[in-house]
Amino acid sequence: MSLSLHLPVLVILLPLMASPLCILIDRARASWLITLIASLLSFYCSVLLLQQVQITGTISYELGGWQPPWGIEYRIDLLSAFMLILVTGLATLVLLFARYSVEQEISKLRIVPFYATLLLAIAGLTGICVSGDVFNVFVFLEISSIASYTLISMGRDRRALNAAFKYLVMGTIGATFILIGIGFLYMHTGTLNMQDLAGRLPALYDNRTIRAGFAFITVGIGLKLALFPLHLWLPNAYTYAPSVVSALLAATATKVAVYMLLRFLLNIFSLDFSLDAMPLDLILIALGSTAIISASLVAIFQVNLKRLLAYSSVAQLGYIALAIGLANHSGLTAAMLHIFNHALMKGALFLSLGAMVYKLGDAELHSSQGLIRHMPLTSVSILVGGLSLIGIPGTAGFISKWYMIQATLELGLWPLALIILAGSVLAVIYIWKIVESIFFQSPPSTVAVHEAPVSMIVPMAILAAANIYFGLNTHLTVDLADSASTLLVMGGGQ
Amino acid sequence: MSHFPGLFNYWIVIFLMMAGFYVVISQGNLVKKIIGLSLFQASAFILYISEANVDGGHVPILEEGITLYSNPLPHVLILTAIVVSVSTTAVGLALIVRIKETYGTVEEDELQEIDNAQDEADTPDQKQQIAEEKEI
Amino acid sequence: MDIALLSMLSITAIAAIRLRDLFAVTMLFGIYSFLTAAFFLTLDAIDVAFTEAAVGAGVTTVLMLATLRLTGRYEQTPKHSPLIPILVVCITGAALVYGTLDAPTVGDPEAPSQTHVAPRYIQQSADEIGIPNMVTSVLASYRGYDTLGETFVIFCAGLAVIIILGLQDSGEIHPGRSAIGDQLVLRVVIKMLLPFILLFALYVQLHGDYGAGGGFQAGVIFASGFILYDLVFGEGDARLIIPPNWLRRMAALGVLLYAGVGVTTLIMGKNFLDYSALAESPTAGQHLGIFLVEIGVGITVFSVILTIFFAFSGRARIAVKTGRGGS
Structure with a gap:
């Protein structure tokens, strides 16, 4: 048996099968270790897959040995491999961090099912990234969604329950919209396979059923990715979820939803149809711009740092939507870069807040006063993440914003460039608020804490360093994003 | 089997779906929201099964002498979707039970009020006040 | 048969919107599921009908009743005006109706969904899988x-x-x-x-x-x-x-x-x-x-x-x- 042939399914199987294993073994410490190892191995498989894809081109794997479109196909191109690395890599770092944080925030009896559910969330997210079958995407989307609702509800504050419920209702409406859309596409094509759909759809672009299906799928995914104004579930969900869950979801879940959007818009349909024949490009640009300005404004007034970052996430998703709406090669490259870089920033920031919650009990702005005296490493990591979020040169955030502005100028749309800059200015304000409190205010006299344990510092430091590394050395990410967006612009035919 | 002319079948199904959707987004009671969600989904399933139907077709179980069958694929998809739907419903209802226990209500407006009050209580001024009162 | 079932479904749905007694609404939901299952039967979807009856009418209804036992039977009258929800629902419904305008008629054996992928399952599953x-x-x-x-x-x-x-x-x-x-x-x-x-x-x-x-x-x-x-x-x-x-x-x-x-x-x-x-x-x-x-x-x-x-x-x-x- 040659394992390398089966990598596409192993990436998913490792976290998927580790989940029931945790339940069978039923030991808290062991389930953390299993979860960490499973995601590490899954990350290793993703790296191997990326290498394979770079050498041999797109990989197709027939599940059950049935040839598509009759069976389900896994189809891994550069974009899928890129997303796999992002999801499994961040999951591994978050899990490295998780041990103490989870022991503190989750009651002892629930630790084993917590990790089992976390594994299912990761498996669901990775499953979406590799699937070449639209209905299979729906199934894995629901695995990850149900797992996320549950994980969010485990926050210590009772508001976590209400937030989880709201997310559940919005998410399920989104899923049902996607289901209806798939039904409409199936009505006229008779297939669920993405490649097959891409081949059959161009002849049907004037068909009203196909157009309605397109609209329903887009709105459904918009709900899942918290596209403004469908973002209302997100701030509370990220604020009250356990620290580890906020970090994982903020870094990966919405990114995977963006990936789904790209697949549907550009591979199953095509650039010309989605962003030209349909007025979606304008809608994305308008909603994206509104999200950047309004969510950043709201973020300025937040006193809970997790909530502040959650609103900032809504704004960052606005940047990505705007970049996709530009509908050209550089716009897509910028969008993909920002997917990656934003995952790095929010990973670093939410993990740092997790360390703060671990030591101080909450993530309120006033608790962060003078944090630099007790937790210097955590403070520096927040600073780096914040600078990257603003887009200061030398950080990863600068690269994606730079490409985004270039893309707008290529089209002569300088007002959009101004909006992007305005977003950065607003980010300066809300990040400054945090920095001022951490670095320049004296700590409350009652507080006497020390730096977080090493297992928390290491993943945080890796992510903070990555924010600087990918800000200085852009070859790896820019080349990947560039080739992936070339594939997307060409459409699904290859 | 279907005696319906053309698309009329779909339109009734759309009406049913929208009735469920309306319950989800307009009602304030969380249990009723979940019921609406289930109605919405169950009606979307009818859409798929209508799609699968073939005039004069037969239940998709092979039998001697029959060549025309209804399409089994949407049936399979909906079997999966039904299971997903009941799973979501179970999680939603479990959340409602806990919400009732911790908040004492399952009405959306009241929950929002309680949440807002708690959000305000979290702001630093009031916390300081509380702390000062304690010291006194 | 179809008309009877579909109109019964509609009546149940409308009643479910209007009633404030959640116990009654849950019962209506159970009835709705049963009617759906019956409708699936008339559309040849015997497996789906079986599952809908067991899950929708059975498990889901029981769970809803169990929840009501804990949360109370009556809901409050909503204070908000239903204007925005009605608007959203109308737009969504209109999009759906628009989508069906080009749809193949129900039961058309020549519809693309019946002629592309599905025929293999119908014609070859006996040889490839060997079960009816x-x-x-x-x-x-x-x-x-x-x-x-x-x-x-x-x-x-x-x-x-x-x-x-x-x-x-x-x-x-x-x-x-x-x-x-x-x-x-x-x-x-x-x-x-x-x-x-x-x-x-x-x-x-x-x-x-x-x-x-x-x-x-x-x-x-x-x-x-x-x-x-x-x-x-x-x-x-x-x-x-x-x-x-x-x-x-x-x-x-x-x-x-x-x-x-x-x-x-x-x-x-x-x-x-x-x-x-x-x-x-x-x-x-x-x-x-x-x-x-x-x-x-x-x-x-x-x-x-x-x-x-x-x-x-x-x-x-x-x-x-x-x-x-x-x-």
């Missing part, structure tokens, strides 16, 4: 991976309910004290009925190849047998037979069995879930594979449904003890 029920062939083999995902969704729901509600493992058990009072006749009837329910579940489990049925439906029926026993013979009696802690392990074993079949085919040198690797001839392998994964599904569904039932009824007991709970 095409729905089972597609479910467990052609699209067996989706069904694996579906089984994990159920597993996840089980975990979710354990996490959210907890299983009162050490909670008091009252053998012999029944939730519905001591009813001798009912006890005798259930005692006689129970073996048949379990036998029927077994039949459904094994009969999926030939007729409607399979692991999912069997799991639901098996679980409802136990739930019935628990209701009539006393709170917690069923827990003595299967301790809740075992249930989650059984659920885990069920999904592992399914995925394990896939791993076995990997080790035998074929693709994941390619059952033809399991035996000498491909169809024998398909038979064995489908048999095993259906058992996996059955075990997981049974354990998860029972877990959910225990979790909800456990909460009800806590609520009664502490004087909380709905009016």
Whole structure:
């Protein structure tokens, strides 16, 4: 048996099968270790897959040995491999961090099912990234969604329950919209396979059923990715979820939803149809711009740092939507870069807040006063993440914003460039608020804490360093994003 | 089997779906929201099964002498979707039970009020006040 | 027939919007599910009808009632104007109607959905899989991976309910004290009925190849047998037979069995879930594979449904003890 042939399914199987294993073994410490190892191995498989894809081109794997479109196909191109690395890599770092944080925030009896559910969330997210079958995407989307609702509800504050419920209702409406859309596409094509759909759809672009299906799928995914104004579930969900869950979801879940959007818009349909024949490009640009300005404004007034970052996430998703709406090669490259870089920033920031919650009990702005005296490493990591979020040169955030502005100028749309800059200015304000409190205010006299344990510092430091590394050395990410967006612009035919 | 002319079948199904959707987004009671969600989904399933139907077709179980069958694929998809739907419903209802226990209500407006009050209580001024009162 | 069913469905839906008594609304939902199941039957979807009746009308309705017992029966009159929801619903509905304008008519045998992928399942599943029920062939083999995902969704729901509600493992058990009072006749009837329910579940489990049925439906029926026993013979009696802690392990074993079949085919040198690797001839392998994964599904569904039932009824007991709970 040659394992390398089966990598596409192993990436998913490792976290998927580790989940029931945790339940069978039923030991808290062991389930953390299993979860960490499973995601590490899954990350290793993703790296191997990326290498394979770079050498041999797109990989197709027939599940059950049935040839598509009759069976389900896994189809891994550069974009899928890129997303796999992002999801499994961040999951591994978050899990490295998780041990103490989870022991503190989750009651002892629930630790084993917590990790089992976390594994299912990761498996669901990775499953979406590799699937070449639209209905299979729906199934894995629901695995990850149900797992996320549950994980969010485990926050210590009772508001976590209400937030989880709201997310559940919005998410399920989104899923049902996607289901209806798939039904409409199936009505006229008779297939669920993405490649097959891409081949059959161009002849049907004037068909009203196909157009309605397109609209329903887009709105459904918009709900899942918290596209403004469908973002209302997100701030509370990220604020009250356990620290580890906020970090994982903020870094990966919405990114995977963006990936789904790209697949549907550009591979199953095509650039010309989605962003030209349909007025979606304008809608994305308008909603994206509104999200950047309004969510950043709201973020300025937040006193809970997790909530502040959650609103900032809504704004960052606005940047990505705007970049996709530009509908050209550089716009897509910028969008993909920002997917990656934003995952790095929010990973670093939410993990740092997790360390703060671990030591101080909450993530309120006033608790962060003078944090630099007790937790210097955590403070520096927040600073780096914040600078990257603003887009200061030398950080990863600068690269994606730079490409985004270039893309707008290529089209002569300088007002959009101004909006992007305005977003950065607003980010300066809300990040400054945090920095001022951490670095320049004296700590409350009652507080006497020390730096977080090493297992928390290491993943945080890796992510903070990555924010600087990918800000200085852009070859790896820019080349990947560039080739992936070339594939997307060409459409699904290859 | 279907005696319906053309698309009329779909339109009734759309009406049913929208009735469920309306319950989800307009009602304030969380249990009723979940019921609406289930109605919405169950009606979307009818859409798929209508799609699968073939005039004069037969239940998709092979039998001697029959060549025309209804399409089994949407049936399979909906079997999966039904299971997903009941799973979501179970999680939603479990959340409602806990919400009732911790908040004492399952009405959306009241929950929002309680949440807002708690959000305000979290702001630093009031916390300081509380702390000062304690010291006194 | 269709017209009658569809208009009954519409009436039920409208009534469900208007009523404020949630108990009545839940009952209407159960009726709605039954009508949907009946409608599926007229559209030749026998497997789907079976599942909708067992799950929609059965499990979901019972869960809703269990929730109402804890949260109260009546809802408040909404204070908001329904204008925005109506607007959203009208736009969505209009988009849907627009979408159907170019749709192939219902029942058209020449529609693209009937002529592209589906014919292979209809014409060749007999040779390729070797079982008469095409729905089972597609479910467990052609699209067996989706069904694996579906089984994990159920597993996840089980975990979710354990996490959210907890299983009162050490909670008091009252053998012999029944939730519905001591009813001798009912006890005798259930005692006689129970073996048949379990036998029927077994039949459904094994009969999926030939007729409607399979692991999912069997799991639901098996679980409802136990739930019935628990209701009539006393709170917690069923827990003595299967301790809740075992249930989650059984659920885990069920999904592992399914995925394990896939791993076995990997080790035998074929693709994941390619059952033809399991035996000498491909169809024998398909038979064995489908048999095993259906058992996996059955075990997981049974354990998860029972877990959910225990979790909800456990909460009800806590609520009664502490004087909380709905009016």
